[in-house]
Every structure is written in C-alpha cells, then in structure tokens.
Amino acid sequence: MRAEIIAVGSELLTPDRIDTNSLFLTAQLNRLGIQVVRKTIVGDEPNSLQREFRAALELADVIIASGGLGPTEDDITREALAAVLQRPLVQDDEILKDIEAKFQRFGRVMPQINVKQALVPVGAAVLPNPRGTAPGLWVEDGQRIVVLMPGPPSELEPMFIEQVVPRLEARAIGERLVERALRVSGMGESAVDQAIAPIYKGYRDVQTTLLHFTGEIHVYLRQWSTDRTAAEKTLDGIVERMRLALGESLFTTKGEEMEQVVARELTWHGATIAVAESCTGGMLGERLTRQPGSSAYFLGGVISYGNELKSDWLGVSRALIEKDGAVSAEVAQAMAEGVRRRSGATLGLAVTGIAGPTGGTEEKPVGTVHIALADAEGVQQKMFRFPGDRGRIRGQATVAALDMVRRYYLHKSALKAQ
Amino acid sequence: MRAEIIAVGSELLTPDRIDTNSLFLTAQLNRLGIQVVRKTIVGDEPNSLQREFRAALELADVIIASGGLGPTEDDITREALAAVLQRPLVQDDEILKDIEAKFQRFGRVMPQINVKQALVPVGAAVLPNPRGTAPGLWVEDGQRIVVLMPGPPSELEPMFIEQVVPRLEARAIGERLVERALRVSGMGESAVDQAIAPIYKGYRDVQTTLLHFTGEIHVYLRQWSTDRTAAEKTLDGIVERMRLALGESLFTTKGEEMEQVVARELTWHGATIAVAESCTGGMLGERLTRQPGSSAYFLGGVISYGNELKSDWLGVSRALIEKDGAVSAEVAQAMAEGVRRRSGATLGLAVTGIAGPTGGTEEKPVGTVHIALADAEGVQQKMFRFPGDRGRIRGQATVAALDMVRRYYLHKSALKAQ
Numbered sequence: 015m016r017a018e019i020i021a022v023g024s025e026l027l028t029p030d031r032i033d034t035n036s037l038f039l040t041a042q043l044n045r046l047g048i049q050v051v052r053k054t055i056v057g058d059e060p061n062s063l064q065r066e067f068r069a070a071l072e073l074a075d076v077i078i079a080s081g082g083l084g085p086t087e088d089d090i091t092r093e094a095l096a097a098v099l100q101r102p103l104v105q106d107d108e109i110l111k112d113i114e115a116k117f118q119r120f121g122r123v124m125p126q127i128n129v130k131q132a133l134v135p136v137g138a139a140v141l142p143n144p145r146g147t148a149p150g151l152w153v154e155d156g157q158r159i160v161v162l163m164p165g166p167p168s169e170l171e172p173m174f175i176e177q178v179v180p181r182l183e184a185r186a187i188g189e190r191l192v193e194r195a196l197r198v199s200g201m202g203e204s205a206v207d208q209a210i211a212p213i214y215k216g217y218r219d220v221q222t223t224l225l226h227f228t229g230e231i232h233v234y235l236r237q238w239s240t241d242r243t244a245a246e247k248t249l250d251g252i253v254e255r256m257r258l259a260l261g262e263s264l265f266t267t268k269g270e271e272m273e274q275v276v277a278r279e280l281t282w283h284g285a286t287i288a289v290a291e292s293c294t295g296g297m298l299g300e301r302l303t304r305q306p307g308s309s310a311y312f313l314g315g316v317i318s319y320g321n322e323l324k325s326d327w328l329g330v331s332r333a334l335i336e337k338d339g340a341v342s343a344e345v346a347q348a349m350a351e352g353v354r355r356r357s358g359a360t361l362g363l364a365v366t367g368i369a370g371p372t373g374g375t376e377e378k379p380v381g382t383v384h385i386a387l388a389d390a391e392g393v394q395q396k397m398f399r400f401p402g403d404r405g406r407i408r409g410q411a412t413v414a415a416l417d418m419v420r421r422y423y424l425h426k427s428a429l430k431a432q
Numbered sequence: 433m434r435a436e437i438i439a440v441g442s443e444l445l446t447p448d449r450i451d452t453n454s455l456f457l458t459a460q461l462n463r464l465g466i467q468v469v470r471k472t473i474v475g476d477e478p479n480s481l482q483r484e485f486r487a488a489l490e491l492a493d494v495i496i497a498s499g500g501l502g503p504t505e506d507d508i509t510r511e512a513l514a515a516v517l518q519r520p521l522v523q524d525d526e527i528l529k530d531i532e533a534k535f536q537r538f539g540r541v542m543p544q545i546n547v548k549q550a551l552v553p554v555g556a557a558v559l560p561n562p563r564g565t566a567p568g569l570w571v572e573d574g575q576r577i578v579v580l581m582p583g584p585p586s587e588l589e590p591m592f593i594e595q596v597v598p599r600l601e602a603r604a605i606g607e608r609l610v611e612r613a614l615r616v617s618g619m620g621e622s623a624v625d626q627a628i629a630p631i632y633k634g635y636r637d638v639q640t641t642l643l644h645f646t647g648e649i650h651v652y653l654r655q656w657s658t659d660r661t662a663a664e665k666t667l668d669g670i671v672e673r674m675r676l677a678l679g680e681s682l683f684t685t686k687g688e689e690m691e692q693v694v695a696r697e698l699t700w701h702g703a704t705i706a707v708a709e710s711c712t713g714g715m716l717g718e719r720l721t722r723q724p725g726s727s728a729y730f731l732g733g734v735i736s737y738g739n740e741l742k743s744d745w746l747g748v749s750r751a752l753i754e755k756d757g758a759v760s761a762e763v764a765q766a767m768a769e770g771v772r773r774r775s776g777a778t779l780g781l782a783v784t785g786i787a788g789p790t791g792g793t794e795e796k797p798v799g800t801v802h803i804a805l806a807d808a809e810g811v812q813q814k815m816f817r818f819p820g821d822r823g824r825i826r827g828q829a830t831v832a833a834l835d836m837v838r839r840y841y842l843h844k845s846a847l848k849a850q
Binding site (some may be wrong): 023024025026027028029031032033036037038040041044049050051052053054055056057058059062073084085086087115120121122125127128137145147149166168188200223225234291293294295296297298300301302304306307308309312313314315316317318319320322323326327356357358370371372404405421 | 444445446448450452455456459462467468469470471472473474475477480487491510539543620621622623624625629633637639640641642643644650654707709711712713714715716718720721722724725726727730731732733734735736737738740741744745774775776788789790817819820821822823824826
C-alpha cells in the first residue's frame with residue numbers, strides 16, 4: 015500500500031512553521047508496511063486543497079490529511095474532501111453533544127461556530143477526539159482510504175495510534191517494517207558512527223540512521239521484511255554487537271527517554287532524589303517530573319539562581335562561593351550535599367554552570383558546567399564544556415545530569431556483581 | 433508572483449529526515465514579495481518528479497527544486513525537468529572542467545559518474561557551486577522560472593542568496609509582505625476568533641491565521657502590498673481594533689514570548705521574583721530563565737513536589753495541607769507567601785495542581801490547578817481547570833502563572849493611572 019500525507023494550513027507555508035506530524039505518521043505507516051510516496055503542504059484555500067485531494071486519490075491507496083478541522087473560517091479540509099468525493103455534509107448529533115459537553119466541563123458555552131465541527135461527509139466513520147473538539151474522519155472511496163486528522167500533535171498522535179492504526183492493520187498486507195531504536199549519551203555523533211559503522215556496514219538490507227539530539231545520539235535500525243521473526247533476530251544480533259561497541263554510553267535499545275531510564279533505576283533501588291539547579295533553572299526538575307508517578311522518587315528541588323539562595327537554602331558557605339566562584343566543582347558538590355541533606359533524599363543532584371550568552375571568562379568560558387551527585391557515602395563531580403547557544407547548553411547539562419544518575423547505578427550494580 | 437518549493441529525495445520520505453531548506457527559501461522568497469503557495473516532497477523516482485514539475489508549472493510562476501543533482505543514478509532532477517520541458521541535455525564543458533579541477537585539488541581523479549553533473553538543459557543558465565560539485569540551474573520557460581539547487585543547506589543557501597535572489601529581484605514586481613503577530617493568553621481559540629472575526633472579515637486582502645499553542649493563541653495578520661506604508665497603516669489599524677476586542681488577554685502585538693513580556697515588566701518595575709512549583713516541577717523556573725540576563729529579576733525557586741518540602745522549605749503548615757489538601761487555594765497562597773518571604777523577592781509565584789494521569793478526584797479532577805501571586809500587600813489566587821494530558825496541563829499552568837504576573841502589572845499601572 016502507498017500513502018500520501020497532506021498537511022493543511024497556510025501557517026505551514028510561512029517561514030515560522032514546518033509540518034512535523036508527517037514524521038510521526040511516516041513512522042506509524044512504515045510499521046504497518048505502508049510506504050509514504052509523497053508529502054504535500056497546502057494552504058487553507060479550497061481550490062488548492064481540492065486539487066491536492068484529487069491528485070492524491072490518483073496516486074495513493076491511503077491519504078492522511080492533518081489540520082483544517084477547527085471551527086474557524088479557514089478550516090476547510092472537511093468541506094474540500096466532501097466536494098471532491100461529491101458527498102453531502104450532514105450534521106452528526108453525537109459529535110455536537112460531545113463538543114457541547116466539553117465546553118460545559120470547563121464552565122463555558124459552546125460558541126456557535128463550533129457547530130461546523132459536527133459536520134460529516136455521508137458514509138464517513140467518525141474518529142472521536144477526547145483531547146480536543148475536532149473529531150477525525152475515516153472515509154472510504156472504493157479501494158481508497160482518506161483519513162482526516164486534527165493538526166495538534168497532542169490530538170493527532172493518540173487518535174492515530176488508537177483509532178487509525180487498528181483500522182489500517184486490518185487492510186495492510188505483506189511486508190512489515192521491523193526496527194530498533196538505540197540511544198547514546200556521552201559520545202559525539204562521529205564517535206558513535208566510528209564505533210558502529212563496522213557493524214552496520216555488514217548488513218546491506220538493514221537501513222541504519224544516526225540522528226543528533228541535544229545531549230543524545232539516536233541510532234535507528236530498520237528492515238522491511240515479510241518474515242518478521244527472521245528480521246527481529248537479525249536486528250537483535252546487530253543490537254547486541256552495538257551494545258558491546260558502545261559500552262555504557264548506550265542507555266536504551268527500546269527508544270526510551272533518559273528520564274524513563276533514570277526513573278526505573280530509582281524505583282528499582284527504592285531511592286529518592288532531590289535537585290539543586292543553577293543554570294538549568296528548573297529544566298532538570300521538569301524532566302524528572304515529566305513521567306507520571308514521579309512523586310514516588312522525586313522529592314523536589316531548589317532553583318538557586320542567585321548566590322544568596324545557594325547559601326540560604328542549600329547551606330553553601332559564602333566563603334566557598336567567594337573563593338571558587340558559583341561555577342566550580344566545590345560549589346556543585348556543596349549544592350548536591352546541601353539539597354540531599356535538607357530534603358532527606360537518597361541522592362542529591364546539582365548543576366551549576368554558565369549558559370551564556372554573557373558571563374563567560376578566559377578560564378570559565380560560556381558552556382562550562384559542573385554537575386555533582388551526592389549519596390550517603392559522599393559526592394562525585396564532573397566538569398563539562400558544552401557547545402552551542404544558551405538553550406542547547408542548558409539542554410545538554412540536563413541530559414548529562416540525568417546520565418550521571420544512570421551511570422551511578424550502572425557502577426553500583428557492577429560492584430554488587432563482583 | 434507565486435512560488436512552489438519541491439524537495440527531492442527518498443530520504444525525506446522516511447521518519448527521520450525533514451525538509452528544512454523550504455523554511456530558508458520561504459523567508460527569502462517572502463522578502464522578495466514572492467508567496468509560497470505549495471510545498472511538495474517527492475522521492476527519487478522519475479515519473480513522480482516529472483508529474484510534480486508538470487503540476488507546479490501550471491500552478492506557480494517560480495519553482496524552486498532542491499536535491500537530486502548529485503552524480504549517482506538516484507539523482508534525476510536534471511533529467512526529469514529536461515523531459516518535462518522537452519529540452520535536450522547537453523554537456524557543458526565549463527562545468528566539466530570545474531568539477532575535474534575540484535577533484536584534482538583533493539588529489540583525486542574525477543569518477544566517470546560525475547560527468548552527468550555537467551549536463552544542462554538547452555537554454556538553461558548555470559549557477560556555479562564553489563562549495564560542492566553539483567552546479568545549480570536557472571531555467572526559463574515562457575513566463576515561468578524553474579531553479580534547480582543542490583540539497584545540502586551549506587551549498588543551497590549561499591547559492592540562493594548570491595545567484596538566485598539577484599535574478600529574482602530583477603523579476604519580482606515589487607509586492608512585499610507586511611505582517612503583525614498578536615498573542616493572546618486566557619482565551620480559547622474559538623472565543624478569540626469570535627472576538628476578532630468581525631474585524632478581519634472586513635479586510636479581504638489581509639490574510640488572518642489563528643494558531644493554537646499550549647496556553648496561547650497566536651494571530652498572524654499578513655498583507656501583500658506594493659505600498660508598504662499603506663499596508664503598515666492598515667495592519668496597525670486592525671491591530672488597534674483587535675486590541676480593544678481582546679482586551680487584556682492580548683499580551684503582545686510583536687510576536688514576543690510570554691516570558692519576554694514578564695521579564696520586561698519585572699525589569700521596568702525594578703522587581704524580583706521567586707517561584708514555588710508543585711505540579712509544574714520546574715517548568716516555570718525554566719521558562720523564566722530562558723531569557724538571557726534573567727538573573728537580574730529571577731532569584732530562584734523551590735520545587736516542592738512532596739508535601740514535606742512544602743512545609744520544611746516554604747513554611748506551609750502541615751495542618752493546612754491536612755485540612756485543605758496540597759492542591760488548594762490556601763496552600764497555593766501559603767506557598768507564594770512562603771517563597772517570597774524566604775527568598776526576599778518582590779513577588780512570590782506559586783503553582784499547585786493535579787497534572788495526572790492519576791491523582792484526580794470527584795471534586796478535584798485531573799487538570800485542577802491553583803496559582804497564587806504574593807507581594808508586600810498580600811496574595812491573590814486563581815483556580816483553573818485545564819484540559820489535555822499531563823504535558824499540556826503543566827504547560828498551560830506555566831503560561832497561566834506567567835500571565836498572572838503580567839496582568840498584575842497591567843492592573844498596577846491602571847491603578848497608578850487613576
């Protein structure tokens with residue numbers, strides 16, 4: 015089966031926005047063995063959108079359109095498809111009730127314009143949207159399938175996984191995409207490639223992609239195959255060889271987030287953690303609390319942005335800050351010990367550094383970051399020099415701090431094992 | 433003039449690569465008064481590419497294609513265009529010499545396959561590429577212009593600026609894009625649209641786009657005009673009318689971030705702020721410290737995720753937490769007053785809520801968030817019910833908290849003005 019993805023919205027034709035839904039959709043479709051043969055981005059203009067639908071219906075078996083299902087005047091996707099398929103739009107009272115209920119739940123009355131979101135082309139199946147007002151639509155036209163989805167990823171992604179994937183699975187046939195997602199922290203992209211190239215170069219029919227993210231390198235292994243079991247076996251073999259090549263810098267082979275891995279370690283060891291943040295300003299706490307249920311291991315933290323608070327709230331001695339400066343190994347260690355002591359957590363994790371753009375010096379340039387981790391026995395510390403702008407430096411510092419916790423438990427288990 | 437951008441390359445149809453050249457090209461084209469009406473991404477497949485060129489030649493005055501000019505057999509852009517325009521490809525000895533010279537410079541002999549990079553459709557102008565082997569091509573077909581560019585941004589961007597922009601400037605009839613970016617907080621998308629639709633509907637030639645972001649609605653006003661001053665005047669008139677219609681929910685007419693607006697207010701009033709975060713886990717501090725120079729007004733904060741820390745670090749009485757629960761107006765107020773007192777900041781801002789997915793109750797469902805702001809005179813508090821998942825609830829709570837500070841200063845100035 016061949017798919018075309020159409021992103022609808024004039025904002026996607028400006029310099030400030032790009033369609034990223036198509037990446038998610040492509041990954042999902044590939045997993046079903048459906049190849050994306052074309053992507054188009056069109057504005058909120060009825061004629062161009064109708065032209066797109068006509069062209070796509072000639073080219074693809076499955077057409078996924080995102081956006082343009084909202085209540086406003088520019089939202090015309092529903093109408094354009096109905097026109098192309100020559101199906102009248104009828105009001106679906108179920109949807110209307112549902113939208114009205116959503117507004118009521120937040121103590122508001124549904125504005126009149128939202129009524130159009132309850133319009134459905136005759137014969138279309140409605141894909142309920144618990145996360146927004148715009149329902150999705152599944153429309154079949156002979157052998158062709160057209161799916162209309164809301165634009166916001168927070169609505170599109172769960173709707174696609176829960177309601178579209180099962181329907182497509184029933185149709186898709188033949189080759190499947192088998193994949194593995196490795197993630198590495200603490201190594202550069204070329205270092206990772208040098209380590210694993212000798213391995214993946216040996217597999218012609220396995221597609222290997224390296225992607226660079228803030229503080230992380232992601233490695234994707236993909237193989238199209240009609241024999242799932244054989245493909246799984248091949249990829250698992252490659253993963254094992256890469257595990258040896260990458261060592262402890264490899265933190266997941268299942269595409270997990272770093273905070274998930276850290277959460278699992280803390281939970282497993284029945285440990286709790288508290289953070290002391292300077293240059294990251296709360297980013298570390300935010301990452302640790304992204305996981306549902308994080309209150310089980312995350313006690314809290316101190317954002318000691320000003321030096322006074324480093325002393326008043328964390329008990330870092332003013333003399334020490336005077337002597338070594340707020341960005342120093344000593345202060346990072348004192349912050350980690352301080353937040354651990356004052357929170358009663360098993361671990362205290364601290365970050366202090368210079369995110370820039372100003373504040374750098376000859377011997378402490380912008381990008382200098384000290385990270386310290388304290389436990390009952392003592393405190394370890396590491397200095398980093400991160401490249402990039404303020405945002406990237408803060409992001410890399412956050413990942414490096416989480417990674418220090420992960421490696422801490424790796425070594426703990428290694429010691430136990432001896 | 434209307435433009436279409438075509439990105440060529442099968443890798444751009446995988447889940448890991450996205451075409452970003454189009455953002456650069458759109459910005460450049462808009463500056464010349466050329467509007468992008470469509471973007472397509474196609475694979476290295478002769479028929480699909482030829483179909484794209486034909487469709488684009490019917491739709492646009494200018495067609496910019498990137499990628500597929502390399503020496504391999506997947507590189508078919510040159511051939512596809514020649515076929516569509518029915519122009520024979522002839523070898524350009526200049527280009528050939530140039531490519532051979534580049535290989536010699538690196539002590540290598542030009543592989544035979546590179547010869548095809550010297551092929552040019554009859555009548556095309558060659559755009560030399562000092563940064564790579566693939567030259568660009570400028571082809572005119574009647575009134576239409578087709579530009580073929582190499583895919584790597586490091587080659588495409590300078591080539592476009594140095595060689596394509598001057599050529600297009602000579603053609604562009606001088607229409608320019610004038611725009612305004614309004615941002616609103618505290619209103620839903622349809623409420624915003626209802627408020628401003630009566631205004632923008634009165635201007636046929638002004639393109640109005642509403643975009644929904646977490647906790648914010650962005651409104652873009654765009655007008656293409658040969659008379660910049662007149663267009664500016666028109667848009668400013670619309671902005672003023674929208675300002676009245678949206679009231680204090682409008683927080684910028686210059687596309688500023690909420691944290692920038694808050695930073696300006698704090699700086700202007702010579703004030704400092706400290707935060708106490710529960711469900712946002714550090715997100716609020718992270719937003720406030722995104723701005724360079726934030727240490728001038730942001731002292732720091734407490735992430736009091738566990739209840740103990742709410743008492744130990746912020747002085748919230750355990751009895752109060754027992755009585756009203758950690759997610760309550762009273763506790764939010766005590767957190768705001770506590771962090772203000774203990775940090776010595778001018779303002780104390782606190783957030784406590786239920787981000788979910790678990791922890792909701794009948795009378796305190798997931799999405800319930802209390803935000804409090806304390807100053808020397810006292811403390812104000814507001815309760816919210818945010819829709820969406822954990823991430824969206826936390827994001828909306830963060831924006832709402834920043835917005836409370838912004839509105840606080842709005843009213844302060846209003847009072848002063850009386």
